[in-house]
Amino acid sequence: MKPIHVGLVADPAAPTEIAQRMSNLRAPAGKGRAAWDIEVVSEPFTTGSEDVDTAMARLRDQARQHEWDFVIGLTELPLRHDDDSRYLLAKTDPQRSTAVLSLPALGGLRMHARARRAVRALVSGMAEPTSQDEHRVPLPRHGGRARLLVGMVLANRPWLLVPGLKSALVAALATGAVATINSTVWLLAGSLSWWRLMIATIASIALVVGWLVIDGELWDRPDNNSAEARERSRLYNTSTLVTLTIGVLIGYVALYLVNLVWALFILDPAVMGGYLQVSLGYGDLFVLAWFVASAATAGGALGSGLESDEAIRAAAYSKREEERRNRLAREGG
Structure with missing residues (x-):
């Protein structure tokens, strides 16, 4: 079976370090599932904008250039959606095979393990989508901002x-x-x-x-x-x-x-x-x-x-x- 080419586009510094440790990420075990081929690119795709749609548009450009099947962006910046005052952990667009993950929203503790699980879940969700609609994963209203702040401080x-x-x-x-x-x-x-x-x-x-x-x-x-x-x-x-x-x-x-x-x-x-x-x-x-x-x-x-x-x-x-x-x-x- 043809492997699935997954691109990880990471902001420079800490996000890039985390992404590089995922180059050996494997698909969950199961029959009929294609292997994953991970490629990491260090690129400041969130530069000058915290708008999620802008970030995802830049990720899609990277996917076209590298001929990836799926692309996931890793950033250490907090992300918000225009229609919601809450901060986001992630946003996915299965139809366009694109997702973005805010690392500080993971909380900062055991960052590498949590980021690895999150990326695996995002790729699996886009590879076997239950819907072609965009999905947002907002942080909880109670405690979400505190978790984000802890993640930002530890990222510093x-x-x-x-x-x-x-x-x-x-x-x-x-x-x-x-x-x-x-x-x-x-x-x-x-x-x-x-x-x-x-x-x-x-x-x-x-x-x-x-x-x-x-x-x-x-x-x-x-x-x-x-x-x-x-x-x-x-x-x-x-x-x-x-x-x-x-x-x-x-x-x-x-x-x-x-x-x-x-x-x-x-x-x-x-x-x-x-x-x-x-x-x-x-x-x-x-x-x-x-x-x-x-x-x-x-x-x-x-x-x-x-x-x-x-x-x-x-x-x-x-x-x-x-x-x-x-x-x-x-x-x-």
């Missing part, structure tokens, strides 16, 4: 933000190392209650996140005054803020641990207590490291400046969309 890979803050972290570590042995810092740390220390933590992280947004020009603004454009910007900006907050929080925890180890290594609370004429124990070192981490995060990071790193720009969906547009313009030119 916030843990990769830390290398983008390397010079700021080095400055913060230097600031913390000096502050740890400063008697005034000891007195300040000892005078603060736990809720003041918590406020200092939140304020320092918020300060760095705010500076990253401003310095990197990461805030997305609507292209027009339509409700759809405003909703898209809100979603983009929320995912950016959550991503940056997680990334900075990871750096903060790392800074706290380094300061704590440094304090435990070089300081004797009894000696410092005698110098300050107060009673100190090793438990006070944990409070000291906490206060120093907050002060060093704000002072060291902002004082050193923040480099414009790809990891920082990748934290914003709007920036990746801008890069997709630029890439398409260069290829077209």
Whole structure:
């Protein structure tokens, strides 16, 4: 039996990585079912538009060029249908053998396995359609937007933000190392209650996140005054803020641990207590490291400046969309 040629058109970066791991995707077992021949193409087919119909039209063009029987697009952008305010997981057009899958709508966890199952289901559905009508798979009204947001944040890979803050972290570590042995810092740390220390933590992280947004020009603004454009910007900006907050929080925890180890290594609370004429124990070192981490995060990071790193720009969906547009313009030119 002649194999079915299936094209996977994936946006660059993470979608392409996921698609390439599906090159060995096989059809479900069963008599009379043709084998699948998978071909992967990396192409920014959603560039400049989140309209599902536009994306599917571009996919059909790819299918004609490569002579595929079926084509499925994989994108990390959220997709909405004009007739429905809900976001989509997928849309299929069996008559034209075309489908598009929004990867963040899968929720982010176990992305490769979920994407693999979704693509297999889409191909099987188009190979043996129960109807030639278009099908949409909207996300649930309750919890659907939250699942999409989680998927977008995980797609941003916030843990990769830390290398983008390397010079700021080095400055913060230097600031913390000096502050740890400063008697005034000891007195300040000892005078603060736990809720003041918590406020200092939140304020320092918020300060760095705010500076990253401003310095990197990461805030997305609507292209027009339509409700759809405003909703898209809100979603983009929320995912950016959550991503940056997680990334900075990871750096903060790392800074706290380094300061704590440094304090435990070089300081004797009894000696410092005698110098300050107060009673100190090793438990006070944990409070000291906490206060120093907050002060060093704000002072060291902002004082050193923040480099414009790809990891920082990748934290914003709007920036990746801008890069997709630029890439398409260069290829077209």
